[in-house]
Amino acid sequence: MRWVRTTGIALVAALLLTPVGAAAPRAGSIRGRVAVPDVPVTAPRPGVAELSARPHDHVDRRRCVVYLESAPTLAFAELKPGRARMDQRGEQFVPRVLAITAGTIVDFPNNDRVFHNVFSLARTRSFDLGRYAPGRNGSVRFDRPGIIPVFCDIHSHMSAYVLVFSHPFFAVTDDAGRYEIDNVPPGTYTLLVWSELGRATAKKISVTDSGITEADFQVER
Amino acid sequence: MRAMASVRAGVLAAVVLAIAAAASAQDTGPPYESARVAPVSAGVEFAGIFGPPDNTAFFNFTDYGSNALRVARVRLFGEWRPAAPLSFVGEVRIENARAVDLAALYVRWQPFRARPLEFRAGRVPPLLGSFPRRAYGRDNVVLGTPLAYQYVTSLRSDALPATIDDLLRMRGRGWQPSYPIGSPELAPGVPLISIAEWDTGVEASWRQGVFDASLGYTQGAPAVPVVHDRSRGWQWSGRLGATFKSGLAVGTSAALGAWLDDDVALLAAAPGVDARDQAVAGVDVEYGHGPWLTRAEWVYSRFSLPLVEYGGTELRLGAHSGYVEARYRVRPRVDIAMRLERLSFSSVTGSNGVATSWEAPVTRVEVGAGFRVNRHFDLRGGWQHNWRPAGRVHSRGYPVVAVLWWY
Numbered sequence: 118m119r120w121v122r123t124t125g126i127a128l129v130a131a132l133l134l135t136p137v138g139a140a141a142p143r144a145g146s147i148r149g150r151v152a153v154p155d156v157p158v159t160a161p162r163p164g165v166a167e168l169s170a171r172p173h174d175h176v177d178r179r180r181c182v183v184y185l186e187s188a189p190t191l192a193f194a195e196l197k198p199g200r201a202r203m204d205q206r207g208e209q210f211v212p213r214v215l216a217i218t219a220g221t222i223v224d225f226p227n228n229d230r231v232f233h234n235v236f237s238l239a240r241t242r243s244f245d246l247g248r249y250a251p252g253r254n255g256s257v258r259f260d261r262p263g264i265i266p267v268f269c270d271i272h273s274h275m276s277a278y279v280l281v282f283s284h285p286f287f288a289v290t291d292d293a294g295r296y297e298i299d300n301v302p303p304g305t306y307t308l309l310v311w312s313e314l315g316r317a318t319a320k321k322i323s324v325t326d327s328g329i330t331e332a333d334f335q336v337e338r
Numbered sequence: 339m340r341a342m343a344s345v346r347a348g349v350l351a352a353v354v355l356a357i358a359a360a361a362s363a364q365d366t367g368p369p370y371e372s373a374r375v376a377p378v379s380a381g382v383e384f385a386g387i388f389g390p391p392d393n394t395a396f397f398n399f400t401d402y403g404s405n406a407l408r409v410a411r412v413r414l415f416g417e418w419r420p421a422a423p424l425s426f427v428g429e430v431r432i433e434n435a436r437a438v439d440l441a442a443l444y445v446r447w448q449p450f451r452a453r454p455l456e457f458r459a460g461r462v463p464p465l466l467g468s469f470p471r472r473a474y475g476r477d478n479v480v481l482g483t484p485l486a487y488q489y490v491t492s493l494r495s496d497a498l499p500a501t502i503d504d505l506l507r508m509r510g511r512g513w514q515p516s517y518p519i520g521s522p523e524l525a526p527g528v529p530l531i532s533i534a535e536w537d538t539g540v541e542a543s544w545r546q547g548v549f550d551a552s553l554g555y556t557q558g559a560p561a562v563p564v565v566h567d568r569s570r571g572w573q574w575s576g577r578l579g580a581t582f583k584s585g586l587a588v589g590t591s592a593a594l595g596a597w598l599d600d601d602v603a604l605l606a607a608a609p610g611v612d613a614r615d616q617a618v619a620g621v622d623v624e625y626g627h628g629p630w631l632t633r634a635e636w637v638y639s640r641f642s643l644p645l646v647e648y649g650g651t652e653l654r655l656g657a658h659s660g661y662v663e664a665r666y667r668v669r670p671r672v673d674i675a676m677r678l679e680r681l682s683f684s685s686v687t688g689s690n691g692v693a694t695s696w697e698a699p700v701t702r703v704e705v706g707a708g709f710r711v712n713r714h715f716d717l718r719g720g721w722q723h724n725w726r727p728a729g730r731v732h733s734r735g736y737p738v739v740a741v742l743w744w745y
Contacts, residue, residue: 160379163417165429165442166463166471168552168577169456169543175375232585232626236670238712245670247628250583268713273476273744276713 145324148297149332151181151290153314161208161274176274178313180214181290181336183298186307186319188284200224203267203277205233210267210277214313216287219262223279226254234270241265241281264311280311312336380416382745385409387481389722389738395731396513397700397724398482401490401526402433402534406483407722407738410434415442423448442536454545462541464563465554465577466591467635468622470533479631479665479675480706481738482722486530486637486659489681491697493528493641493655495562496521496599498606501647502688502696510698510729519646520602528561528597530639530657530681531618535563539572552577559595559616560639571596571614587624593617598643606643608650613642629667636660655696656684671710675720678703698728706738716742 158175198220204211205227217223225235227249235255236245241263246255248271259265262283269275280287286306288296301324310317315338322330389407392398398406415429429442444460464470469484482488490512492505497520499505508515512527539556554575558564563573573595581587598614607613620637637659645653663677679702683695706720723735 157376159376160417160419162381163379163415163427165415165417165427168463168465168471168541169454169545169550170446170448231581238670238710243670245629245667247667248585248626248631249628250585252583266713273713 143326144300144302145326145328145330146297146299147183147301147308147322147324147330147332148295149183149334150294151183151296151310151312151317151334151336152294153179153181153312153336154338156314161272176209176276177213179290179294180212181294181296181310181312181317181334182214182216182280182287183290183296183308183310183332183334184216184280184282184287185284185298185301186309188286188306189302189304198222202226203279204228205235205269205275208272208275210269210275212289213277214280214289215277216280216282216289217259218285219260219281219283220258221281222256222258224254224256225267227251232271233275235267236270237265237267237279239263239265245270278313308332310334310336314338377419378416380414382415383411383413384741384743385411385413386741387411387738388740389481389736392734392736395724395729395734396490397702397726397734398488398722398736399490399513399526400483400488400534401529401532403526404433406488407481407736413441422451456543458541458543459539461536461538462554462556464531464533464537464560465541465552465575466531466560466593466618467620467637468589468624468633469635470531476716476742476744479633479663480677480704480722481718481720481740482677482702482704483533484635484659484661484677485679485681485700485702486635486639486661487533488529489700490527490529491657491683493561493643494520494525495528495597496525496602498598498602498643499645500606501645502653502686505686505696506688506694509694509696510726512697519605520599530637530659531560532563537563537573537575548580548582550577550579550581554593556595559597560593560618561616561641562597585625585627589622590620591622592619597641603644606646606650608644611644611650611652613644613652615642616640617642630664631666632662632664634660634662653686654684655686657697658682673708673710674706675708676703676705698726701725714743714745716740718742 158177160175198218200222201217202224203215206229227233232248234248241261242259242265244257259281262281265279267277286298288298290296303324303326305323308320308322315336317334317336320332322332324330387409400406412432417425417427419425425446427444431439431441442461444458444462447457469487492508492512492515497517499517514524515527537556541554543552556573559573575593577591579589594617596614597616603614617640622635624633639657641655642652644650659681661677661679665673665675667673682699683697685693686696687693702724704722708716708718710716718740721737725733
């Protein structure tokens with residue numbers, strides 16, 4: 118957790134960076150794969166006193182977020198905050214890792230069969246949505262960049278991360294660990310990876326007009 | 339300024355990355371979709387509750403011989419799932435650095451993937467009420483234990499009064515009642531429902547829509563759950579519950595078991611009289627909405643015992659207990675809570691011809707506040723006040739602070 122916090126500080130600092138390079142009319146893409154340590158998917162904390170135990174989804178901590186350390190000025194000007202969603206299903210937050218731009222409103226609908234709560238004690242955005250029933254929804258607006266760990270007060274095994282960026286150049290890895298960041302203006306950037314499981318070495322990359330830049334990472338514990 | 343900020347962030351990022359580079363290398367795993375699933379999960383919980391010592395009033399004394407407001411408790415629990423329908427669940431509990439207690443150890447079997455039917459066998463969770471299944475740690479909105487589950491009455495499972503007067507003499511002395519029949523040793527009485535030990539036996543649970551139902555067949559009785567039978571009987575217990583979308587959860591539960599030891603029952607009972615059962619019925623309600631969480635519980639218990647004064651025939655002693663509690667989350671880190679309680683007893687008539695309750699009724703008010711340091715760490719404080727019209731002390735308040743940590 119300590120390193121997650123440290124990386125978070127670096128990430129926030131990176132996200133608050135001033136722009137580098139000038140905006141370009143055309144853009145390229147960055148794509149690649151993030152390999153993660155072979156960590157087993159874990160079951161949640163056992164409910165020793167639970168009657169009629171419900172099947173819980175397992176905790177998959179292998180999703181990563183790949184992002185640019187800094188972004189062109191135009192990226193900030195064109196930032197269009199929208200709406201995102203983090204479900205509560207099978208006593209888990211789905212997705213477990215959500216990456217958004219600052220100003221985005223995140224819905225936390227309860228699509229489970231039991232009551233849930235969503236709260237965070239993060240300095241950048243502290244909130245508590247209280248208890249709410251299946252079928253109900255709670256929303257939070259995230260205005261400041263940073264890493265916001267999210268929990269459920271009723272089910273202590275539930276946790277998730279919301280990563281808030283001040284530019285749109287980031288991507289969450291898919292089931293195969295692949296990512297793609299599109300519409301990146303040409304230029305030279307530092308590409309970083311955030312992961313719960315460890316750290317990956319940053320890479321300097323160059324993006325060209327309409328070109329695809331490949332960058333693979335390996336997360337180490 | 340921009341350049342400075344850029345340099346600062348770059349240095350910070352470089353430090354992070356340098357640490358990453360220095361970390362030991364590890365092989366990367368298989369593709370995400372073929373991940374291994376760990377068959378074992380575990381948890382740990384520590385509760386340090388620091389109330390003042392109390393060697394005169396004993397309002398928080400338990401059948402386990404400890405003060406519920408002055409305890410350091412460690413819980414270690416885990417689950418092993420060797421195959422999909424089967425898991426082994428266990429909990430080890432250590433209180434005040436005394437002997438290690440195997441609080442729970444049972445096998446959980448869910449034979450049908452599509453049907454929510456579950457069987458448990460071993461030392462299983464109690465079905466009565468709602469508090470026993472959330473008795474420890476952060477689920478308790480204040481720091482004390484409700485009277486029905488903690489307050490020791492003047493009844494003992496290993497000793498019996500010979501007369502009503504013997505019983506009345508022990509009013510308000512549940513921490514160490516003594517009687518002429520049975521064990522001559524001083525020992526605490528029994529609460530209405532003991533949570534010091536879980537039941538041993540088998541249980542089945544079923545869920546259908548908003549409803550759930552459970553049935554148990556275990557050793558002992560609600561007041562005296564045991565691992566090895568020392569009475570003639572087993573205990574039947576059951577629970578029906580419903581959880582609605584509105585935030586309301588209601589449950590009703592009941593149990594019937596033998597609470598009195600064979601040895602002592604035989605000393606007092608007339609031939610053909612079998613007066614050693616405890617019958618318990620309860621109702622529990624929970625409503626949570628937004629920052630509010632409210633709960634209420636009511637329990638009725640009836641103890642049967644043979645009385646020499648009545649020629650060894652059955653004496654029935656009733657007890658009611660109820661509480662209402664509420665917690666309000668003021669801010670994400672701060673909450674306040676309150677519990678109001680009452681424990682009362684049925685009347686008996688002594689040799690003086692005056693009807694009086696067989697135990698002294700108790701009223702309790704507890705308030706508290708909590709501060710969430712982080713996800714795994716709570717600091718709490720509060721005040722509990724008790725009133726009882728018998729015993730050495732009739733009224734006493736206790737300040738209490740606590741540290742709760744879990745992972």
